Amino acid sequence: MVWNRGFGQVKEERKTLSFFKIFQSADLSSESMRAFPYDFMMNVSKEDFSNKMVIRAQWGGSWEVDISKNPRFYYMEKSGWNQFVTDNALGANEFVTFTHKGLMCFDVNIYRKNGKEILVPQKPHTTTPFSGIKKEEGERSYKDVKNEDESMGGGVELAAEAKTAKTKKNAVEIGESSRGAALRNKKAEKIKKKKAVPKFKITIKKSYLKILGIPKNFYEEYIKNGSMVYKIRHPEGEGSWEVLCLGRKTQTIFSSGWSQLAREYPLSIGDRCTFRLIKPTEFVLTSRKAKEEIIVID
Structure with missing residues (x-):
């Protein structure tokens, strides 16, 4: 009889405990997002939950996460969980499976929205500031202009104007940042209230x-x-x-x-x-x- 290796692997995986999460929520660090499913909790011994959770990715990356318990369920602590989310740039409707290998060690498989599995580390999402030139280019341009103006006798005035403009720009950016933080906090509160368990x-x-x-x-x-x-x-x-x-x-x-x-x-x-x-x-x-x-x- 010929042994079907693929069938054997599927049969073996069915014996292991696993659960999944979809990373589409605006608040990926909420308690409900970090909670272990009830079906999983019922099939794992309480002694296992006394261990630290270890999450291992396909490419070898790993994260340690502390486990806590409230009156209703076990959940993952924010610090380790947030590090896992940040390092893998999650939050774009990824489908992530957690397969229990024993003693709270989990292998994770991460799939994009289109179903394709991610097999290499993702680069964290970055926000590019709205600017026509890079910071280094801007500094070089200013230095070149300054040197050129000094040779013509106008360096002191140009430097003073540039300093004043930079101070005003920083004040505007701080104000916008504060308003943006207030709006984000207000939005997070609304989402938290909406997610309250009925x-x-x-x-x-x-x-x-x-x-x-x-x-x-x-x-x-x-x-x-x-x-x-x-x-x-x-x-x-x-x-x-x-x-x-x-x-x-x-x-x-x-x-x-x-x-x-x-x-x-x-x-x-x-x-x-x-x-x-x-x-x-x-x-x-x-x-x-x-x-x-x-x-x-x-």
Whole structure:
């Protein structure tokens, strides 16, 4: 029997864990962009996450990234992540795959928007100042004119005019830079608010353990379809449930599958629950247990 090397490679790669990211966001250092997907987190041991992440490119470049954890997920720290993004000039709709090789070491494959893989380092994007001549050429021209004018007895006046013009130019550039920074910060704030994870909160009552009504203002804005199945995950990866979201004329509810979730999570009367819509059809449910009340009988 002839062994198909290509088939064997594909079969072997299917055993490895991987995920992908598309670098099209204006804020490539946002927490959601740096987060590890939930499916990946559930298949990697917590001991692995205690290691530093190492990202290795096809051409041999590598980056070390610290890993942290918030109540919902693990994520990559900004410093190492931003260095990886900058060194590879990402941000033009590149498709990047991260293949786990063990102990948080990842091989990355970077593809352009047209699907072509990048196999050599990219040059970082640079912005060319608006000018008719290069800085060096400008300095040489000024020196030549100055020397020529000095031979004619007008060097002092020309030097003073040039200094004054340079001072004014620097003042204009500083003003424009400050205004540009303010506009960029304002735009970043708008993008951050837009990217905030939609959520709603509910305190569990007895009837809610069988059927849960979704607040009207939430489903009118975020749940477009009348009825569909949502996946609801435990924040620590201890389980996930498929629950039918049923649209009615008067109210939208979680029905089929909800009572099983309430039993297995488990939820109790008085628990304060927060539902975060992390994907179009996926929630993460966090719950805070109600405090037990002490009843004094006289």
